[in-house]
Amino acid sequence: MTLDELPRGDRAVVTALDIRGGARRRLMDLGLLPGSAVHAEMTSPLGDPTAYEIRGALVVLRREQARAVHVEPEGR
Amino acid sequence: MSTDLLEEAARLRRGLPDDVGDRIVESLYTDATRLAETSVDRDGAASRLTVDRALDRVLTHRVWGFVAMGVLFFAVFWFTIAGAAVPSDLLYVLLVENGHAWLLDGFAAVGAPWWVTGLLVDGVYLATAWVIAVMLPPMAIFFPLFTLLEDFGYLPRVAFNLDRLFARAGAHGKQSLTMMMGYGCNAAGVTATRIIDSRRERLIAVITNNFSICNGRWPTLILMGTIFVGAVVPPALAGFVAAGAVVAVVILGIGVTLAVSWALSRTVLRGESSVYSLELPPYRPPRILRTLWTSIIDRTLKVLRRAVVMAAPAGAVIWLVGNVHLGDASVAAHLVTALGPIGWVMGLNGVILLAYLVAVPANEIIIPTIVMLTLTLGAPAAGAAPGVMLELGDDAQIGTVLVTTGGWTLLTAVNLMIFTLLHHPCSTTVLTIWHETRSVRWTAVATLLPLALGFVVCASVAGVVRALG
Amino acid sequence: MATPLPTPGVGRTPEPPDAGGACASCALAPEATRLARLGLDPGRYSHVVALAGNPNTGKSTVFNALTGLRQHVGNWAGKTVARAEGGFSYGGVGYRIVDLPGTYSLLSASADEDVARDVLLFGRPDVTVVVVDATRLERNLPLVLQVRQITGRVVVALNLVDEARRHGITVDVRHLARELGVPVVATAARRGEGLPDLLAAIEQVATTDDPPAPLRLVHHDPELERAVATLADQVAARFPSLPNTRWVALRLLEGDPGIEAAVRDGSLGDQAAPTVGAAG
Ligand SMILES: Nc1nc2c(ncn2[C@@H]2O[C@H](COP(=O)(O)OP(=O)(O)O)[C@@H](O)[C@H]2O)c(=O)[nH]1
Numbered sequence: 111m112t113l114d115e116l117p118r119g120d121r122a123v124v125t126a127l128d129i130r131g132g133a134r135r136r137l138m139d140l141g142l143l144p145g146s147a148v149h150a151e152m153t154s155p156l157g158d159p160t161a162y163e164i165r166g167a168l169v170v171l172r173r174e175q176a177r178a179v180h181v182e183p184e185g186r
Numbered sequence: 187m188s189t190d191l192l193e194e195a196a197r198l199r200r201g202l203p204d205d206v207g208d209r210i211v212e213s214l215y216t217d218a219t220r221l222a223e224t225s226v227d228r229d230g231a232a233s234r235l236t237v238d239r240a241l242d243r244v245l246t247h248r249v250w251g252f253v254a255m256g257v258l259f260f261a262v263f264w265f266t267i268a269g270a271a272v273p274s275d276l277l278y279v280l281l282v283e284n285g286h287a288w289l290l291d292g293f294a295a296v297g298a299p300w301w302v303t304g305l306l307v308d309g310v311y312l313a314t315a316w317v318i319a320v321m322l323p324p325m326a327i328f329f330p331l332f333t334l335l336e337d338f339g340y341l342p343r344v345a346f347n348l349d350r351l352f353a354r355a356g357a358h359g360k361q362s363l364t365m366m367m368g369y370g371c372n373a374a375g376v377t378a379t380r381i382i383d384s385r386r387e388r389l390i391a392v393i394t395n396n397f398s399i400c401n402g403r404w405p406t407l408i409l410m411g412t413i414f415v416g417a418v419v420p421p422a423l424a425g426f427v428a429a430g431a432v433v434a435v436v437i438l439g440i441g442v443t444l445a446v447s448w449a450l451s452r453t454v455l456r457g458e459s460s461v462y463s464l465e466l467p468p469y470r471p472p473r474i475l476r477t478l479w480t481s482i483i484d485r486t487l488k489v490l491r492r493a494v495v496m497a498a499p500a501g502a503v504i505w506l507v508g509n510v511h512l513g514d515a516s517v518a519a520h521l522v523t524a525l526g527p528i529g530w531v532m533g534l535n536g537v538i539l540l541a542y543l544v545a546v547p548a549n550e551i552i553i554p555t556i557v558m559l560t561l562t563l564g565a566p567a568a569g570a571a572p573g574v575m576l577e578l579g580d581d582a583q584i585g586t587v588l589v590t591t592g593g594w595t596l597l598t599a600v601n602l603m604i605f606t607l608l609h610h611p612c613s614t615t616v617l618t619i620w621h622e623t624r625s626v627r628w629t630a631v632a633t634l635l636p637l638a639l640g641f642v643v644c645a646s647v648a649g650v651v652r653a654l655g
Numbered sequence: 656m657a658t659p660l661p662t663p664g665v666g667r668t669p670e671p672p673d674a675g676g677a678c679a680s681c682a683l684a685p686e687a688t689r690l691a692r693l694g695l696d697p698g699r700y701s702h703v704v705a706l707a708g709n710p711n712t713g714k715s716t717v718f719n720a721l722t723g724l725r726q727h728v729g730n731w732a733g734k735t736v737a738r739a740e741g742g743f744s745y746g747g748v749g750y751r752i753v754d755l756p757g758t759y760s761l762l763s764a765s766a767d768e769d770v771a772r773d774v775l776l777f778g779r780p781d782v783t784v785v786v787v788d789a790t791r792l793e794r795n796l797p798l799v800l801q802v803r804q805i806t807g808r809v810v811v812a813l814n815l816v817d818e819a820r821r822h823g824i825t826v827d828v829r830h831l832a833r834e835l836g837v838p839v840v841a842t843a844a845r846r847g848e849g850l851p852d853l854l855a856a857i858e859q860v861a862t863t864d865d866p867p868a869p870l871r872l873v874h875h876d877p878e879l880e881r882a883v884a885t886l887a888d889q890v891a892a893r894f895p896s897l898p899n900t901r902w903v904a905l906r907l908l909e910g911d912p913g914i915e916a917a918v919r920d921g922s923l924g925d926q927a928a929p930t931v932g933a934a935g
C-alpha cells in the first residue's frame with residue numbers, strides 16, 4: 111500500500127519510492143528511504159497534509175506526495 | 187573551450203542508465219543510515235516527548251487548533267493595544283507637547299526666521315517625534331510577543347493547520363511561513379521566499395506577501411481600531427473590539443492572499459506545483475529575557491530607526507506643501523482638492539491620498555502625515571495657526587481633530603484600515619522584489635495589483651455604505 | 656555562479672581582545688577567555704570558517720555565541736535565507752565566520768540552499784563547521800558525508816546534546832569522529848556548552864597543513880566508475896587546482912545545473928586557483 115493510506119496512529123516501513131529526480135531526492139532528504147520506519151502521527155485539521163514521524167523528526171507530507179511512497183504496514 | 191567538458195559529460199551520460207543520479211544519491215543516504223545506526227544509542231527512548239504530543243494534539247485539533255490560533259493572535263494584538271496606550275501617551279506629552287514647545291521657545295529665543303522654525307520644528311521635528319510616540323510602544327510589545335511564539339515553535343503548526351487552503355489556492359505550503367515573516371516586514375518576507383524552490387510558486391508568494399500587514403502598518407490599524415471602531419462601544423469593551431477590528435483586517439489579508447494566489451496560479455502563473463516540504467520542530471521553551479532583549483534591540487529599534495529616517499524628510503515635505511503657496515492656496519490645498527474626488531469615491535479623502543503620496547518611502551508615517559496635513563489645511567477654520575498642533579494630548583484628541591477638522595466618519599476609518607492592507611508596498615519592499623525577481627514586469631504587478639485591489643474594495647465598501655445611507 | 660569569500664589578511668588591525676565580550680547573552684564558560692567576539696568587524700583575520708548544516712540545527716545560535724552578534728534565531732526551518740558574516744578572535748588569531756542558510760543536501764535546488772552550496776564548493780573556507788542535530792543524526796549525516804566528499808577541513812558540531820539527553824539518546828562521539836575522519840564536538844550552543852572544545856577543534860583544523868583527504872565516493876557500478884574516471888581526468892586537466900575532481904565529475908554526469916554554469920563561466924577555476932585555504 112502507499113503511505114497516504116496508512117491509518118493515523120499506525121506504523122509502517124518504507125519499501126520503495128515511486129518517483130524520480132528532484133522530488134525523490136527531497137523525500138530522501140526528509141529521511142524517507144527504503145527501510146525507514148514511519149509513524150502516521152497526526153493529520154491537519156483541514157484534512158490534508160499529514161505529519162509523519164520519520165527518524166525522530168516530524169515531517170509533513172501532502173497526500174499526493176505520500177502516494178508516491180510505498181510502505182509495508184507493521185502489525186500492531 | 188569549457189563547453190567541450192560539458193559535451194563530454196553529456197556523451198558519457200548517454201552511455202549510463204538514466205536513473206544513475208538516483209542510485210548515487212541513494213547509496214549516500216544508505217551510508218548515512220548505517221553510520222547513524224552504529225553511532226546512536228536510542229536506549230528505548232520515545233522519539234517525541236509526551237509534552238510535545240499533547241501540545242500538538244491541542245494545537246492541531248480540528249476545533250481547538252483554530253480556537254488556539256485565534257486566541258493566540260488575538261491576545262498578541264490585545265496586549266499590544268492595551269499595553270501601548272499609557273506609554274504612548276507619556277511619550278506624546280513628552281516629545282510632541284513639551285518637546286515641541288521647548289524647541290519653539292528655543293528657536294524664538296535665538297531669533298530664527300519663521301520659515302526655519304517652521305521647516306525644522308513644525309516639520310522635521312514634529313513628524314519624527316510623532317512617529318516615535320505612535321510606533322515605539324506598540325512595537326516594543328508586539329515584536330517580543332511574536333518572537334516568543336516563533337521561538338516556541340508555533341509558527342510551523344500554523345502552516346500545518348492552514349496548508350490545505352494554500353494547496354487549494356495553488357500556492358506552496360511554505361508560503362504561510364513567508365507570510366509570517368511578512369507580518370514583521372514585507373521586505374524580509376519577500377527575501378524569505380527563497381525557501382520556495384519553484385519559480386512559479388515563489389512569484390506567487392512574492393506578489394502576495396504585501397497582504398501580510400507589516401510592522402509599519404500595525405500602528406495605523408491599531409490607532410484606527412482604537413479611536414474609531416473601539417469608540418462606538420462602551421469603554422469597557424473598547425479594547426476587545428479594537429483588537430477584533432485589527433484581527434478582522436488580518437483575516438481579510440489572509441483571504442486576499444489566498445484569492446490572489448488562486449487567481450494567479452490559474453491564469454498567468456499556471457504550472458505544476460513543486461515539491462513540498464515542511465518540518466514541525468520540537469517545542470522549545472522560549473528564553474524570555476533573551477527574546478525581550480534581542481527583539482527590542484534588533485527588530486524594534488531597527489524598524490524605528492528606519493521610520494525616523496523616513497519621517498524627518500517627510501516632515502519637511504509636509505511643512506513645505508502646507509506652507510508654500512501657489513496663487514491663493516497652499517500646494518497641499520491644491521493637491522488635496524485635486525485628489526478629493528478620487529478620495530470621495532474610495533470613501534477616503536484627499537488628505538489621506540496625499541499622505542500616501544508623501545509617505546511612499548515608508549508606511550510608518552501615514553498617520554502622523556494625515557494628522558499634520560489635516561491640521562495644516564483645516565487649521566484656519568478651527569482658528570489656529572497653520573502647522574501648529576499643540577493641543578493633541580492623546581489618541582482621543584487625534585480622533586477629535588480628524589472628526590471635527592477633517593470631517594472623518596466611521597466609514598473613513600474603516601476604509602483607511604482596508605486601504606492600509608491593500609495598497610502598494612513601501613519603496614524598500616518594491617526594491618527587494620525587483621532584486622529577488624530581476625523582473626520589471628513582476629515588480630510592477632506586485633506594486634500595482636494591491637493598489638488596484640485597494641481602490642476596488644474601498645470604492646465598493648463606500649458605495650454600499652452610501653447606498654444604504 | 657561562485658560566491659567569493661572575503662580574502663584573509665585585509666581589514667583593520669585587531670582590537671584588543673575583550674575577553675568575555677559585551678553581549679548580555681554570553682553563554683560561554685570562563686575557560687573560553689581565549690575567545691574575543693568581534694561582532695561585524697573581524698579586523699585582520701587569517702581564517703575563514705563556514706557554518707553549514709540542516710535547517711534548525713542551531714547554526715545561527717553557534718554563530719551568535721562566537722561573534723556576539725544577533726543573527727535571527729527562530730524555531731523553524733527557513734528563517735536564515737542569506738548568509739551572514741561576522742568575526743571572532745581565538746588565541747590571538749582572527750577568524751571570519753559565515754552563517755549559511757540551512758540545507759539538507761548539496762544536490763538540491765532552492766535558492767537558499769544554493770547560497771550554502773556555492774560558499775562551500777567555490778568559496779573554499781578554511782574550516783567548514785557542520786552543525787548537526789544530535790537527536791536526528793540520520794537526517795543530518797547525508798550532508799556531513801557530502802561535505803566530507805568535498806573537503807577534509809571539516810569540524811562536526813554535534814549540537815542540541817541537551818535535548819538528546821532529555822530524550823535518552825546518546826551518540827558515540829569517538830566512533831563518529833573515527834568514521835568521518837574529522838573532529839566531532841558535542842555542543843549545546845544555546846547554553847554555551849562545548850563551545851571551548853569547538854573553538855579548539857576549529858583552530859586545529861584551520862592551522863593543520865595536512866587535512867584529511869576528501870572522502871572518496873564509493874559506488875559499485877563499473878560502468879559508472881569508468882565514466883567518472885574519464886571525466887574526472889578531463890576536469891583535472893581543465894581546472895588543475897581543483898582538489899575534488901571526482902565529485903565535480905559526478906555532478907556533471909548527473910547534469911547539475913549549478914556546476915555546469917560554473918564550468919561554463921569558468922568560476923569553478925577562478926575560485927579554486929588563489930585558494931583561500933592556503934592562507935592558514
Ligand atoms: N535546547 C537547545 N536549543 C537550541 C540549541 N541550539 C539552538 N537551539 C534552538 O534551536 C532553534 C534553532 O536555532 P537556530 O540557531 O536558528 O538554527 P539554524 O536554523 O541552524 O540557524 C532555536 O529555537 C534555538 O534557540 C541547543 O544547543 N540546545
Ligand SMILES: [Mg+2]
Nearest residue numbers: 714715734735
Ligand atoms: Mg539560521
